[in-house]
Amino acid sequence: MNLLCVLFPMWACSFSLFSFVILARPDSTVSSIPASVLRSKQEPIPQFSSQMEAVSPGVAVVRVVHHQELNRRILIALIVASTLLGGLLLFLLCFWTCKQKILKNSNGKSKQNQEPTKALSLSPIVDRFTSLWMSGKKGSVAVIEYQLLEAATNGFQESNVLGEGGHGRVYKASFDEKFLAAVKKIDDMGVDAEREFENEVDWLVKIRHQNIVSLLGYCIHGETRLLVYEMMQNGSLESQLHGPSQGSALTWHLRMKIAIDVARALEYLHENCNPPVVHRDIKSSNILLDSNFNAKLSDFGLAVTIGSLNKNVKLSGTLGYVAPEYLLEGKLTDKSDVYAFGVVLLELLIGKKPLEKMSPTRCQSLVTWFMPQLTDRSKLLNIVDPVIKGTMDLKHLYQVAAVTVLCIQPEPSYRPLITDVLHSLIPLVPVELGGSLRVT
Template identity: 65%
Template sequence: MKLLLISVLLFYCLRKPIWVGARPDTLAPSVLASVSSPAVSPVSSISTSMAAFSPGIEAGIEDDHVDAHKKMLIALIVACTALAAGILSLLCLWIYRRKFSRKPHRRSARNSDAEKGLALPPFLTKFSSVTIVGKKGSVPLIDYKLLEKATDNFQDGNILGEGGFGCVYKAQLDDTLNVAVKKLNCESQDAEREFENEVDLLSKIQHPNVISLLGCCIHCDARFIVYELMQNGSLEIQLHGPSHGSALTWHMRMKIALDTARGLEYLHEHCNPPVIHRDLKSSNILLDSNFNAKLSDFGLAVTDVAQNKNIKLSGTLGYVAPEYLLDGKLTDKSDVYAFGVVLLEILLGRRPVEKLAPAQCQSIVTWAMPQLTDRSKLPNIVDPVIKDTMDLKHLYQVAAVAVLCVQAEPSYRPLITDVLHSLVPLVPVELGGTLRVAQATRPAPPADLAVLPSGQ
């Protein structure tokens, strides 16, 4: 606005003409008469008469034309300046109003979400320390003091597992509510980036086979993510822990594989943009009280792979696909490879990488591949806990799926949707599949009756 006022004042100051010579109204009447007289028509007589005039008057006439051009130019400049100042003022006013009018709108939107129960899980509404935060999604922010009390000051006895940047603790927020709290020591940019990435993704993802985000917390250099508690821990603990898979029957293992495939299919096919987990492994497959499997740990997950070609190599040895390990090429088939390794763990009860000597290791893929395709050898390498408890046809089918998933060439691997469709018929109906267990265990008819058509 100040610029506009200055421009207007400048315009009025410049309106008064400045003359070098005499003004037109000071010219002698005889001169004006001779110039305007129609009797003097020849050009030579005009030039002669003009030559007789005073030199000062002639200069004044010439300056009169110059000053007219100056006035027009100045007026044009002032008009353009005033127009620009007006536009600039309107733009500043628009930015100012938009900046200060959006904050109340956002606050009211968040409050309305909280009132509708869209952002906060029902149990978190009991805590007065909870507010709504988040860049893209709504994430409950839980007070640090509450988490400190719930974990008994993060005692070692409450540790459920350990990760690259910290530990996961069991926490009790009230008498009936138990949760899991991941603590990240964000002294490095990688840890901070993983925290932001996981919170951002899980705030927008909702699926029965993906872990639920309940809240987060920021305290000094530490970051905390609060999840639903999975009572049966991870698949890794169940397979390779003290019980050595004794709690997992054949059908239960197939259910866990099916749940994992459903979670991956949701990430690959139903998220927009698609999500590549990039760190699928048995320790990141969590099991609730009914052994429903859910994917967790999305710190390394990637979206828009086409726009992020220079992705830092990350993952866990034994689960990383060859093309990603050697060439840095990351696609959804990288997750399919990791799923194949998990399927081999479920089938064989072995770790993805085992030590043969202090400086020598062997992957489960290298060890098992020659035997998976040999039907005479396959039953002998199955986990002893489930050996001879399944239909051999089902065993061969699962082995075939695993072999396809861990192919070295990505184009030979199936889509996770195809894997899902292959596993559904192997899981009993009561566990989420289509298999009728009574029919599967029914003894086969005698050979002489098997070929007879029905009704005979």
């Protein structure tokens, strides 16, 4: 700023001098006078006359240039000097402005570096997460720095573990007091895990549905892969049914609501996606529940399109949920998802896992064991989960049992479309829970 105070008066003085020269310049700097007039008024000068005649025969003209050339040179010099000084002043002004901005930014960073890591790095990412989550735009997903996720999970402490999957753990991440997320950390990056990670990101970037979990961001850190999802406060359906609470928080109507939420997600994948998508891993641990027990389908690492089913698709899924035609013959269609949905529906009805361990080397399939009893009304009440026994309309119970039996048929062609299943279940759920039943 001091430099500007010195240069500005210099430029002003130069400009004033330039103006003074312009105003003080003589009005007539050039005049043409005939030589005859000059001879009449003064003594002839033979030498001068002979020189003029030699250069320009005829009428001689004398040009008076005493002041014009001097003024002209001064004018050019002042213009050049003023222009250079103005340019220099402008350059120094720009330089000073840029320097002040750099100093301001460096001061701001130094202040931030003095604060805790968590406070420094998480606030901007919260704003970005929130905007992406609320906008619901396709293709919107953040690439998150590893240090941010490490800070939000307190260094991936055991106390922050929400659950454990086939390739890694899921941690609770606190970005601020109000914004929570779930971070899936995959450390075992084999070929399958890498492929599933890429598949998960690809699908969840494309897919947006109220009953499909939202992917907020991801991170690639060396051999570690991390996925950041919206927080689902009530965990998975598996933890609710088979965890410490043993399904006590899930009423009959809530269970039916969860069923139609999952059916809506599958209907979107099978009917609205182009080409249709087969999830391939429908199970209770991949059905997540938010604070209001709204269900959302997660884990799209094994999802494929119907168009790719004619190619060699590696057998994948979870025993107990895998359809028999896919398990035995490798045939995969949208009806394979319908079968797995039927197994989940059976879990909701009887409160047991799809595979019961009978001995260290032998497991009993839930479908095989309970299929005959589902079709016998006299035995149906005996196998219903004790938590909900006697809390539902028997007609509704019989209808759900009938839908379950159709979904878990061994022959794929006998199974209904997921759209038909959805329309069969909607009348059993109260309006306030997303169905059409009006409870009086």
